[in-house]
Amino acid sequence: MSKRIDVKDLNVYYGSFLAVEGVNINIEAKSVTAFIGPSGCGKSTFLRTLNRMHEVLPGARVEGEVLLDGDNLYGPGVDPVTVRTQVGMVFQRPNPFPTMSIRDNVLAGVKLNNRRISKGAADALVEKSLRGANLWNEVKDRLEKPGSGLSGGQQQRLCIARAIAVEPQVILMDEPCSALDPISTLAVEDLINELKDEYTVVIVTHNMQQAARVSDKTAFFNIAGTGKPGKLIEFADTTTIFNNPSQKATEDYVSGRFG
Amino acid sequence: MTTNSLTTSQGAGRAGDKVFSGATLAAGCLILVVLFGVALFLVVQAIPALVAPAADIQGGNGFFAYIGPIVVGTLIAAVIALVIATPVAIGVALFISHYAPRRLASGLGYVVDLLAAIPSVVYGAWGAAFLAPQISPAYGWLASNMGWLPIFQGPASATGKTILTASIVLSVMVLPIITSLSREIFLQTPKLHEEAALALGATRWEMIKMAVLPFGRPGIVSAVMLGLGRALGETMAVALVLSSGALTASLIQSGNQTIAAEIALNFPEASGLKVSTLIAAGLVLFVITLGVNMIARWIITRHKEFSGAN
Numbered sequence: 228m229s230k231r232i233d234v235k236d237l238n239v240y241y242g243s244f245l246a247v248e249g250v251n252i253n254i255e256a257k258s259v260t261a262f263i264g265p266s267g268c269g270k271s272t273f274l275r276t277l278n279r280m281h282e283v284l285p286g287a288r289v290e291g292e293v294l295l296d297g298d299n300l301y302g303p304g305v306d307p308v309t310v311r312t313q314v315g316m317v318f319q320r321p322n323p324f325p326t327m328s329i330r331d332n333v334l335a336g337v338k339l340n341n342r343r344i345s346k347g348a349a350d351a352l353v354e355k356s357l358r359g360a361n362l363w364n365e366v367k368d369r370l371e372k373p374g375s376g377l378s379g380g381q382q383q384r385l386c387i388a389r390a391i392a393v394e395p396q397v398i399l400m401d402e403p404c405s406a407l408d409p410i411s412t413l414a415v416e417d418l419i420n421e422l423k424d425e426y427t428v429v430i431v432t433h434n435m436q437q438a439a440r441v442s443d444k445t446a447f448f449n450i451a452g453t454g455k456p457g458k459l460i461e462f463a464d465t466t467t468i469f470n471n472p473s474q475k476a477t478e479d480y481v482s483g484r485f486g
Numbered sequence: 487m488t489t490n491s492l493t494t495s496q497g498a499g500r501a502g503d504k505v506f507s508g509a510t511l512a513a514g515c516l517i518l519v520v521l522f523g524v525a526l527f528l529v530v531q532a533i534p535a536l537v538a539p540a541a542d543i544q545g546g547n548g549f550f551a552y553i554g555p556i557v558v559g560t561l562i563a564a565v566i567a568l569v570i571a572t573p574v575a576i577g578v579a580l581f582i583s584h585y586a587p588r589r590l591a592s593g594l595g596y597v598v599d600l601l602a603a604i605p606s607v608v609y610g611a612w613g614a615a616f617l618a619p620q621i622s623p624a625y626g627w628l629a630s631n632m633g634w635l636p637i638f639q640g641p642a643s644a645t646g647k648t649i650l651t652a653s654i655v656l657s658v659m660v661l662p663i664i665t666s667l668s669r670e671i672f673l674q675t676p677k678l679h680e681e682a683a684l685a686l687g688a689t690r691w692e693m694i695k696m697a698v699l700p701f702g703r704p705g706i707v708s709a710v711m712l713g714l715g716r717a718l719g720e721t722m723a724v725a726l727v728l729s730s731g732a733l734t735a736s737l738i739q740s741g742n743q744t745i746a747a748e749i750a751l752n753f754p755e756a757s758g759l760k761v762s763t764l765i766a767a768g769l770v771l772f773v774i775t776l777g778v779n780m781i782a783r784w785i786i787t788r789h790k791e792f793s794g795a796n
Contacts, residue, residue: 312687
């Protein structure tokens with residue numbers, strides 16, 4: 228239940244502005260891939276093209292191909308809604324639906340498209356998803372309480388539970404820990420390590436230690452200057468990127484000389 | 487003995503503070519004083535009608551027998567207006583905020599706001615001179631085909647000047663209020679929640695059901711209640727459109743009356759006890775509006791826990 232992603236010559240635009248240029252990358256199934264790089268280098272923008280969330284913004288578009296096990300996400304007739312059920316996403320700030328209980332938050336994606344689900348099956352799915360997100364023991368006695376009453380870290384794990392409840396092939400995470408304290412960050416990182424047994428995980432992070440801790444492979448993005456497009460500079464095993472990078476820019480960035 | 491050096495303060499900065507807090511306090515008090523003054527006026531002036539012998543009140547059966555049918559007429563007109571206006575207003579607001587291309591959206595929003603700028607007497611004239619004659623054949627059809635329903639019982643009014651016509655005019659008048667408030671609320675939906683829904687594979691309509699409408703619900707309730715306030719109190723349009731009469735269940739016959747129109751039509755020639763009766767009617771309208779607003783607040787606070795404010 229996980230698929231690989233192959234990106235071919237992808238250009239990403241906001242209107243006429245080229246934000247990310249010429250990305251080629253092959254992301255293995257059942258692995259954790261981290262995107263690192265300085266602010267504004269287009270790593271989040273690129274991540275959002277992998278489940279067609281990029282085009283939600285007015286004027287945003289892409290050129291090139293993103294293949295999910297060989298199927299082009301941007302092929303003619305492809306419905307972005309279908310793409311997003313296959314490729315889930317966790318955002319920078321925890322965003323559980325404030326008007327829904329914890330239980331309803333987990334089931335939010337499952338109940339879409341008028342799908343019906345029996346109460347027993349729903350209960351089982353809620354428990355499985357919350358256990359999958361390491362949150363079950365903390366919330367099992369208050370499933371009917373609003374999700375917004377949880378702590379930031381719990382809310383983020385609730386969002387992860389909500390994402391895995393729809394059983395996607397890939398989970399994208401856009402700086403999932405940047406709004407969390409170190410303890411909550413640790414909990415989410417542990418979770419990412421478990422998630423890769425079943426899912427393809429792609430994570431954008433500002434935190435190089437985090438990339439080193441959780442990822443199998445790391446992609447380094449950089450930008451030549453303001454107004455220039457971001458580019459993928461180097462993509463390799465995480466140990467290679469951090470210990471023996473082939474590019475000078477990568478070495479400068481991971482050793483803390485800029486960024 | 488040493489003096490505490492922290493007790494001295496720069497006087498200049500404080501003066502502005504005091505003026506400002508005094509001004510806000512005065513403004514707050516003024517609202518209460520005005521409200522209380524109006525309520526007091528209504529009660530004092532209404533008392534003669536409330537304590538007068540039943541035979542002296544118009545109709546001869548006491549104040550409550552006089553006001554009862556008019557209250558019902560007022561509520562019928564306002565409720566029908568809201569039933570028509572609310573879905574349309576929410577639809578238009580959603581179209582402007584989430585469906586229309588940006589250019590069209592701003593133009594459309596401007597047109598809707600323009601509807602609110604039309605004086606109510608113009609709506610009344612339009613309703614009486616144009617809408618009523620145009621719509622009366624439809625009433626004839628309703629009477630002959632759905633006449634078994636008490637609300638469509640014939641014979642239909644030949645002029646079309648009925649409570650249903652008045653309600654339709656009222657609905658057009660409250661439409662811009664509900665639309666522009668709902669639109670503002672919908673536009674404030676956090677992008678975060680909209681993206682959360684979309685990322686789960688929601689279609690646009692599902693995203694609206696999941697993120698926009700729950701977030702906007704208290705705002706929609708307030709908008710509808712403001713619209714209801716306008717519909718309850720609207721005078722000129724009803725006075726011009728409705729050919730008033732006794733309370734009747736049928737919406738397509740002439741008959742029924744609303745409090746505001748009753749006061750407006752009778753006040754110029756009223757004197758003595760009749761004035762008190764009309765002011766008491768005004769008091770009843772005041773109480774109804776107050777009640778409606780309190781119910782709206784209650785609905786909003788009941789779901790506070792899930793409102794996202796925490």
